Amino acid sequence: MKDVWGALSDGTRREILTLLKSRPHTAGELCDQFELTGATVSHHLSVLKEAELVKTTRRAQTIIYSLNTAAFQNMMKTVSDFLK
Amino acid sequence: MKDVWGALSDGTRREILTLLKSRPHTAGELCDQFELTGATVSHHLSVLKEAELVKTTRRAQTIIYSLNTAAFQNMMKTVSDFLK
DNA sequence: TCCGTATTTCGATGAAAATCAAAATAAGAA
DNA sequence: TTCTTATTTTGATTTTCATCGAAATACGGA
Numbered sequence: 001m002k003d004v005w006g007a008l009s010d011g012t013r014r015e016i017l018t019l020l021k022s023r024p025h026t027a028g029e030l031c032d033q034f035e036l037t038g039a040t041v042s043h044h045l046s047v048l049k050e051a052e053l054v055k056t057t058r059r060a061q062t063i064i065y066s067l068n069t070a071a072f073q074n075m076m077k078t079v080s081d082f083l084k
Numbered sequence: 085m086k087d088v089w090g091a092l093s094d095g096t097r098r099e100i101l102t103l104l105k106s107r108p109h110t111a112g113e114l115c116d117q118f119e120l121t122g123a124t125v126s127h128h129l130s131v132l133k134e135a136e137l138v139k140t141t142r143r144a145q146t147i148i149y150s151l152n153t154a155a156f157q158n159m160m161k162t163v164s165d166f167l168k
Numbered sequence: 169t170c171c172g173t174a175t176t177t178c179g180a181t182g183a184a185a186a187t188c189a190a191a192a193t194a195a196g197a198a
Numbered sequence: 199t200t201c202t203t204a205t206t207t208t209g210a211t212t213t214t215c216a217t218c219g220a221a222a223t224a225c226g227g228a
Contacts, residue, residue, distance in 0.1 A: 009093030010186080021166065027117065027205055040187050042165050042206055061195050061204045073140055079110060094216080111175055124217050126176055145174045145225050 004075055007051035012036070013044050020054060024066035058060065091135035096120070100158055101151065108150035116143060120130050 004005055016030055031041045045065060048054045055068045091097055098150045104144055115125045129149060132138045 001138070005089070005092045006146055008089045012186090014089070017166075026228085028203095031205095036186090037188055038202080038205070039189075043186075061202095063205065072163055074159055075179090077159050079156055079163075082101075083153060098218085112173095115175095120216090121218055122175070123177080127216075130176080143224085146174095147175065161202075 002050055004071060007053055008045050010044065010047075012041075013048055016041075016044060016048065016065075017053060020065060024064050026062040026064055028037045030060065030065065039056060043068050079083045086131050086135060088135045088155065091131050091137055094128065095129075096125075097132055100125075100128060100132065100149075101137060104149060104151045108148050110146040110148055112146065114149065131165055 012034060015034070019025055019030060019033060026044060027042060029040070030045070031038050034041060045054070048065075049056065051071070052068055053071045054065050057066075059066050097120060099118070103114060103117060104107055109124060111122075111129060114129070115122050118125060129138065131138065134147075135155070136152055137155045138149050141150075142149050
């Protein structure tokens with residue numbers, strides 16, 4: 001049950017977000033970018049999903065992950081409000 | 085060797101930053117706000133310092149911690165650039 | 169120099185998180 | 199329904215992190 005800060009604290013998860021920035025990816029495509037097992041990448045994806053930093057849609061057997069830009073906007077607002 | 089995201093992933097450290105938002109505090113004053121030992125709070129302060137989220141000045145025996153607002157600005161810029 | 173206060177560093181411990189291999193689930197095709 | 203592919207879940211292991219008590223350091227005052 002991770003919040004957005006916890007989700008961002010891991011380097012692999014930040015790399016995943018960077019990949020998703022260019023375009024949506026399937027779980028398998030993301031997997032291929034790392035020297036990690038599918039189980040591990042799937043775990044990171046679930047943390048990102050829990051924090052609502054990514055969204056998913058299913059197409060046949062594949063699950064497509066994409067950025068939830070709203071979450072980033074919220075984060076910026078949080079930081080911006082903090083500084084006031 | 086924690087970065088800004090790692091530093092923000094801990095709730096106690098975020099509370100420390102909130103306290104520092106109102107005014108600078110000595111290490112001892114910050115300590116008094118938590119049910120944690122001085123050693124533990126000192127550890128959290130060192131993580132925040134490493135991430136450059138706080139600055140310190142020494143006055144006699146006491147060390148005064150204050151927010152480094154520039155780091156927050158940088159963070160906002162990073163997130164903002166990411167979304168472009 | 170010796171003492172007291174403030175803070176940090178060290179070494180150990182328990183809890184949380186990352187990771188893997190293997191089993192389970194989901195969906196479409198044969 | 200059985201097979202294949204894509205992905206997740208489970209259970210175990212390893213690694214990282216928060217935490218503590220005790221020892222060490224830094225500084226100013228007597």
